[in-house]
Amino acid sequence: xxxxxxxxxxxxxxxxxxxxxxxxxxxxxxxxxxxxxxxxxxxxxxxxxxxxxxxxxxxxxxxxxxxxxxxxxxxxxxxxxxxxxxxxxxxxxxxxxxxxxxxxxxxxxxxxxxxxxxxxxxxxxxxxxxxxxxxxxxxxxxxxxxxxxxxxxxxxxxxxxxxxxxxxxxxxxxxxxxxxxxxxxxxxxxxxxxxxxxxxxxxxxxxxxxxxxxxxxxxxxxxxxxxxxxxxxxxxxxxxxxxxxxxxxxxxxxxxxxxxxxxxxxxxxxxxxxxxxxxxxxxxxxxxxxxxxxxxxxxxxxxxxxxxxxxxx
Amino acid sequence: xxxxxxxxxxxxxxxxxxxxxxxxxxxxxxxxxxxxxxxxxxxxxxxxxxxxxxxxxxxxxxxxxxxxxxxxxxxxxxxxxxxxxxxxxxxxxxxxxxxxxxxxxxxxxxxxxxxxxxxxxxxxxxxxxxxxxxxxxxxxxxxxxxxxxxxxxxxxxxxxxxxxxxxxxxxxxxxxxxxxxxxxxxxxxxxxxxxxxxxxxxxxxxxxxxxxxxxxxxxxxxxxxxxxxxxxxxxxxxxxxxxxxxxxxxxxxxxxxxxxxxxxxxxxxxxxxxxxxxxxxxxxxxxxxxxxxxxxxxxxxxxxxxxxxxxxxxxxxxxxxxxxxxxxxxxxxxxxxxxxxxxxxxxxxxxxxxxxxxxxx
Numbered sequence: 001x002x003x004x005x006x007x008x009x010x011x012x013x014x015x016x017x018x019x020x021x022x023x024x025x026x027x028x029x030x031x032x033x034x035x036x037x038x039x040x041x042x043x044x045x046x047x048x049x050x051x052x053x054x055x056x057x058x059x060x061x062x063x064x065x066x067x068x069x070x071x072x073x074x075x076x077x078x079x080x081x082x083x084x085x086x087x088x089x090x091x092x093x094x095x096x097x098x099x100x101x102x103x104x105x106x107x108x109x110x111x112x113x114x115x116x117x118x119x120x121x122x123x124x125x126x127x128x129x130x131x132x133x134x135x136x137x138x139x140x141x142x143x144x145x146x147x148x149x150x151x152x153x154x155x156x157x158x159x160x161x162x163x164x165x166x167x168x169x170x171x172x173x174x175x176x177x178x179x180x181x182x183x184x185x186x187x188x189x190x191x192x193x194x195x196x197x198x199x200x201x202x203x204x205x206x207x208x209x210x211x212x213x214x215x216x217x218x219x220x221x222x223x224x225x226x227x228x229x230x231x232x233x234x235x236x237x238x239x240x241x242x243x244x245x246x247x248x249x250x251x252x253x254x255x256x257x258x259x260x261x262x263x264x265x266x267x268x269x270x271x272x273x274x275x276x277x278x279x280x281x282x283x284x285x286x287x288x289x290x291x292x293x294x295x296x297x298x299x300x301x302x303x304x305x306x307x308x309x310x311x312x313x
Numbered sequence: 314x315x316x317x318x319x320x321x322x323x324x325x326x327x328x329x330x331x332x333x334x335x336x337x338x339x340x341x342x343x344x345x346x347x348x349x350x351x352x353x354x355x356x357x358x359x360x361x362x363x364x365x366x367x368x369x370x371x372x373x374x375x376x377x378x379x380x381x382x383x384x385x386x387x388x389x390x391x392x393x394x395x396x397x398x399x400x401x402x403x404x405x406x407x408x409x410x411x412x413x414x415x416x417x418x419x420x421x422x423x424x425x426x427x428x429x430x431x432x433x434x435x436x437x438x439x440x441x442x443x444x445x446x447x448x449x450x451x452x453x454x455x456x457x458x459x460x461x462x463x464x465x466x467x468x469x470x471x472x473x474x475x476x477x478x479x480x481x482x483x484x485x486x487x488x489x490x491x492x493x494x495x496x497x498x499x500x501x502x503x504x505x506x507x508x509x510x511x512x513x514x515x516x517x518x519x520x521x522x523x524x525x526x527x528x529x530x531x532x533x534x535x536x537x538x539x540x541x542x543x544x545x546x547x548x549x550x551x552x553x554x555x556x557x558x559x560x561x562x563x564x565x566x567x568x569x570x571x572x573x574x575x576x577x578x579x580x581x582x583x584x585x586x587x588x589x590x591x592x593x594x595x596x597x598x599x600x601x602x603x604x605x606x607x608x609x610x611x612x613x614x615x616x617x618x619x620x621x622x623x624x625x626x627x628x629x630x631x632x633x634x635x636x637x638x639x640x641x642x643x644x645x646x647x648x649x650x651x652x653x654x655x656x657x658x659x660x661x662x663x664x665x666x667x668x669x670x671x672x673x674x
Contacts, residue, residue, distance in 0.1 A: 203429035211444050212417030225434045
């Protein structure tokens with residue numbers, strides 16, 4: 001019986017010793033990492049991520065993925081008034097009104113759409129966040145000035161604003177990016193300012209002040225990191241809007257005039273003349289726009305859930 | 314005297330009490346609103362190694378007093394009057410830079426809710442080292458070693474691992490220990506603890522109080538304990554100031570206060586502490602009414618509407634003057650015209666003895 005007791009005691013000691021040890025690298029679970037873990041378990045997030053990754057992949061490797069040159073008018077001889085060649089051997093989606101391979105044009109089009117979307121969102125986010133930090137960190141009259149400026153931008157309808165800017169800056173893709181970026185600025189600025197103001201009144205900021213931490217360190221070390229999650233979420237959602245807006249501006253004829261770069265919005269625009277002949281010409285680019293926007297939106301929404309403290313644990 | 318010109322070390326005098334608060338008043342005045350006087354003529358002082366308690370109900374001005382001492386009240390819409398001296402140096406009206414340098418280094422504060430007082434997105438270690446880097450000019454590595462030592466000193470096991478963890482991974486008691494470690498990182502001369510045990514359960518409360526007591530005794534830190542818990546007062550404080558509606562209404566040594574409460578409010582507080590030996594079915598004896606029933610001090614004793622001893626001359630219009638804070642025997646001060654009397658000292662001692670132990674848990 002005593003032997004039995006000894007064994008048990010030994011076993012307990014063993015377990016206790018093991019409980020005391022912590023596997024390497026598990027000391028602290030950062031919020032980003034735990035958010036990522038939650039994201040991985042969410043099927044909606046997976047779907048959004050898959051869509052986004054597929055399109056990014058396609059855009060990155062367009063020259064290798066596209067079956068043909070998007071500009072070569074291979075099937076021009078078959079195009080007649082009232083007839084545009086459909087799917088056939090070597091042309092899975094058929095050709096457009098100028099005899100160019102539709103699939104290749106869609107694949108190359110993803111480059112332009114994603115590029116404009118990403119660049120303009122990043123630009124808008126950076127400028128917007130800078131303004132937001134300025135307003136949120138200083139408060140007082142700085143806050144008032146910045147926010148009235150933002151209100152002015154916000155009071156102009158975003159499409160009207162984008163059209164005016166691209167008209168002002170001339171017709172090129174950079175003008176398009178800047179135009180879309182400007183319409184994104186107010187959202188980021190307001191969002192960051194609002195969440196920074198909310199954090200500034202929190203107990204840990206008071207506690208940090210009570211310990212004599214410098215103001216710059218409180219703003220950038222404490223307030224900003226806690227205010228970023230809504231901005232990150234807004235970033236992914238803004239990507240979707242930026243892509244749609246880029247397509248809309250191209251559709252209105254304000255896009256990149258360089259025909260060497262196919263773009264979904266521009267494709268949609270030219271396809272409207274041939275809707276009765278071959279509606280697929282409009283359907284495919286439209287579908288691409290919708291699916292990419294959906295991908296970013298799904299990812300953004302699940303990111304919001306993953307970063308929301310209410311869903312934590 | 315320019316505070317800036319003084320060397321950072323030894324800038325504060327040691328021949329005066331660590332903290333002297335004189336006639337402190339805080340008025341909140343927002344535009345278009347009636348100004349509210351949250352603290353009114355509060356005076357007290359704390360010597361090195363001494364623990365002073367500020368006791369009172371919610372809203373009596375104890376937390377505002379502590380924030381005013383630390384200079385943490387917002388500038389706009391708040392008027393602070395009187396004098397607050399830390400080691401002889403006047404803090405009210407001192408420039409922000411001076412205050413920031415003193416906060417954390419010479420005076421520190423521990424707050425009520427340990428979870429919300431820690432930044433949820435930053436590891437504990439970063440938050441502890443921050444103070445060391447800020448005030449003690451330490452390098453990152455040196456600060457990390459020192460931080461581990463600090464956590465060890467406040468009784469957090471496996472400190473090196475804990476430093477990498479986030480606040481939500483620590484238990485409530487450990488969080489409060491971490492906060493105390495941060496507050497004591499630079500061995501401040503003054504520590505203000507604003508209800509440090511309210512958010513913790515009772516067993517942890519006792520540990521935290523014990524820890525605070527040890528630290529105060531070891532380092533000679535002056536401790537201001539803000540609490541509504543008479544058990545905390547009984548266990549920790551040397552002197553007690555009871556506050557009501559922004560004013561100090563009774564001051565006494567701990568033993569005196571528990572043995573012979575003079576202000577009916579203090580008496581009510583002591584009587585309302587639940588007692589384990591009271592037996593079942595015996596109702597608690599609360600103070601009737603609530604803190605909102607106070608009348609302005611200018612019109613009379615703020616506690617009069619809830620007081621059993623109140624008489625006509627508690628009102629200013631009858632007595633012709635407001636109720637003053639007066640000498641009430643050695644080491645005692647009292648703001649009351651009809652204090653509780655304790656007929657025989659022996660009877661008072663026995664009854665109060667049980668009260669004190671009941672309150673002291």
